[in-house]
């Protein structure tokens with residue numbers, strides 16, 4: 098980033114106020130540090146018990162507070178700038194509070210006095226500060242915490258208001274610091290505490306702006322133009338595509354009550370937070386003290402939060418989404434809650450029947466996508482299999498299912514498919530062109546439509562290699578040559 102670019106951006110974003118705050122703070126912070134090395138001198142109530150705050154990495158939340166009195170809580174949060182995974186094959190230089198995006202979860206009690214230490218790792222290239230929305234006072238702490246690389250600043254605040262609050266960096270250009278992942282949540286429990294629940298999790302949405310398209314491989318730089326236009330490339334929960342799916346999914350057991358502390362770092366988008374297949378029994382809208390009951394979707398503003406609670410009565414997978422739904426299925430805002438337990442057929446029966454209603458003259462649909470994204474290039478079979486798995490999860494799994502088992506009568510199996518194993522080139526053609534009409538797979542007749550997906554040759558080679566090397570299929574590697582040959586041949 099050139100500095101001229103930054104200052105232009107800062108002006109465009111109307112950040113003059115923050116800029117001034119930072120100028121003042123950088124002077125005053127240095128002065129206080131020089132004169133006053135014992136920070137506890139400035140603590141208001143020296144007789145309070147001193148507690149070192151335990152901070153957690155998302156999606157975990159610190160244990161509920163059981164003490165019945167205020168304390169002096171010492172919070173130490175270290176800023177880092179580090180390259181981490183944004184999506185499979187896609188890296189990004191994140192700026193973090195505590196090494197994760199969102200930053201570490203802070204849990205305190207109303208009327209606690211917090212001694213807040215902001216550390217900025219010596220390897221950082223930029224100064225940072227912190228504005229905690231739980232703070233009453235100018236800048237929410239930003240004007241007291243401007244911290245150069247390798248420095249540590251300290252300020253105290255008293256948590257007057259209970260609630261769930263966002264914290265974020267407020268160093269110019271503020272939008273860029275937030276867009277790089279500098280946000281997190283701080284919970285100020287009311288004096289009487291929150292009602293006990295069985296599971297608590299920390300989920301925070303954020304939008305990311307990369308030079309490359311969604312899924313474009315490599316280390317992706319921040320794109321200021323896209324950020325100014327508020328057109329994110331990625332919208333994700335907990336800092337990366339897939340940070341709450343597969344092995345990273347959050348879990349509960351049937352009958353448990355789950356509480357989600359939901360934040361939205363933005364910097365730009367408002368989240369329409371929803372859990373598919375659940376109704377929030379309770380929502381504390383905007384993280385405040387009121388409770389709404391029986392809510393389907395709750396708005397979480399940029400720089401805002403909400404607490405949602407629901408009892409999970411039926412086992413299965415529940416999908417966390419931003420119901421501005423292209424963000425979920427095309428930009429990454431998809432999480433998963435796995436609920437274990439025995440079936441609950443009286444509440445949810447599962448499918449009872451399925452009849453085919455096929456309009457006359459239906460044709461193969463093309464997935465609307467401008468052009469296939471540039472995929473990461475595989476240089477051996479193992480890499481093809483690994484990359485192909487991502488292509489499969491994103492493009493095929495919805496129909497052919499997680500283990501390639503298909504759905505009887507609707508989507509043919511890819512696992513042990515004779516159609517596939519008997520003639521791999523024909524199967525590649527199916528993926529390249531789509532397929533319509535009657536086929537027989539493992540003795541079962543399918544007469545349905547597979548859409549033509551916009552995939553690059555590289556992606557098709559990867560996904561077919563992945564399929565061939567899983568679920569009892571015959572193995573082998575699909576080459577780019579095979580794919581381009583299949584593309585050139587006539588569709589069935």
Ligand SMILES: [Cu+2]
Nearest residue numbers: 225266268274
């Ligand atoms: Cu920052």
